[in-house]
Amino acid sequence: MKFLSLALAAGLMFASAAHANEAAIRKALTAQFPGAQIASVTKTPYSGLFEVYLDGQLIYVDAKAQYVFLGDVVDLKSRTNLTQQKLNQLQAVKWDTLPLQDALKTVKGKGERRLVVFSDVDCPYCRKFEEELAKVDNITVYTFLYPVEGLHPKAVQASKQIWCAPDRNKAWNDYIDDGKLPRNDGKCANPVDATIALGQRLRINGTPTLIFANGQRVPGMVPAAQLERLLAANARQ
Numbered sequence: 001m002k003f004l005s006l007a008l009a010a011g012l013m014f015a016s017a018a019h020a021n022e023a024a025i026r027k028a029l030t031a032q033f034p035g036a037q038i039a040s041v042t043k044t045p046y047s048g049l050f051e052v053y054l055d056g057q058l059i060y061v062d063a064k065a066q067y068v069f070l071g072d073v074v075d076l077k078s079r080t081n082l083t084q085q086k087l088n089q090l091q092a093v094k095w096d097t098l099p100l101q102d103a104l105k106t107v108k109g110k111g112e113r114r115l116v117v118f119s120d121v122d123c124p125y126c127r128k129f130e131e132e133l134a135k136v137d138n139i140t141v142y143t144f145l146y147p148v149e150g151l152h153p154k155a156v157q158a159s160k161q162i163w164c165a166p167d168r169n170k171a172w173n174d175y176i177d178d179g180k181l182p183r184n185d186g187k188c189a190n191p192v193d194a195t196i197a198l199g200q201r202l203r204i205n206g207t208p209t210l211i212f213a214n215g216q217r218v219p220g221m222v223p224a225a226q227l228e229r230l231l232a233a234n235a236r237q
Contacts, residue, residue: 021043021050021063022041022043022050024063024064024065025041025050025052025061025063025064025065026038026041028064028065028066029052029054029061029065032065033054033055036054036055037054037055038052038053038054039053039054039090040052040053040090041053044060044073046073048062048063049061049062049069050062050063050065051086053090056091056203056205058083058086058087058090060073071083072084088216088217091202091203091217092214092215092216092217093116093202093211093215093217094215095114095116095211095213095214095215095236098116098142098211099191099194099198100116100142102144102191102194102195102198103116103142103143103144103145103195104142104143104145104168104169104172105140105141105142105143105169106140106141106143106169107139107140108136108137108138108139108140108141109137109138109139110138111138111139111140112138112139112140113138113139113140113213113231113235114139114140114142114212114213114236115139115140115141115142115210115211115212115213115231116141116142116143116144116210116211116212117129117133117141117142117143117144117208117209117210117211118144118146118195118199118204118207118208118209118211119143119144119145119146119207119208120146120147120148120151120152120155120207120208121145121147121152121155121158121159121162121172121175121176122147122151122152122154122155122158123148123151123152123155123207123208125207125208125220125221126176126207126208126221127176128221129208129221129222130176132221132222132223132224132227133224133227135224136224136227136228136231139231143172144195144198144199145159145162145163145191145192145195146159146195146196146199146204146207146209147159147192147196148206148207156192156196157186158175158181159186159190159192160186160187160188160190160192161181161182161184161185161186162175162181162182163186163188163190163191163192164182164184164185164186164187164188164190165182165184166182204217204219205219206219206220208220208221210222210227210230212230212231212234212235213234213235213236214234214235214236216234218230
């Protein structure tokens with residue numbers, strides 16, 4: 001009983017210290033980065049560091065937030081990127097909250113597997129991903145037209161014209177394959193501006209960004225073989 005009491009007391013002291021450190025870290029970082037959104041502060045099991053989820057990114061600080069460490073933490077024994085693993089958890093998207101009616105829908109085969117793609121019509125990596133996606137069967141793909149205007153100034157207008165075409169999927173494929181836009185002014189009721197706002201809320205900073213049925217997201221172009229593995233690993237659970 002005495003041992004259990006000591007263990008309980010030690011645990012309470014540790015929790016109290018961690019809470020005090022969290023408060024101090026929040027105060028210090030708020031002073032250094034006014035206006036920044038600090039979503040969480042968590043004690044890590046390595047090197048006495050605290051993990052801070054700040055403005056959509058993970059940083060690491062000491063107990064007083066005097067030093068900031070940027071970059072990925074990798075477990076060399078398991079070859080696991082612990083930073084990316086935690087980001088995947090923090091940035092997971094609830095599938096049922098996505099406005100799928102605002103996306104292009106493509107069904108291949110039975111369409112049993114589901115994938116959301118945020119794609120920029122003028123992004124070369126998005127075009128490369130479409131080539132890889134063509135090799136994958138039994139999938140339903142929802143493509144959100146997500147133009148990154150700062151990189152591709154004509155992408156917003158092109159996205160609206162594609163959406164306003166009588167056959168949106170054909171217009172998308174024609175533009176991706178041949179750069180051919182449908183003949184319209186893009187002034188129909190379209191969700192492009194709403195999709196841009198959605199992507200910004202989800203902190204989607206690059207294209208393509210993939211979201212799987214269990215909510216996990218993967219940024220960047222992946223080859224077909226890797227996509228198959230990701231679809232299997234991230235099916236709805």
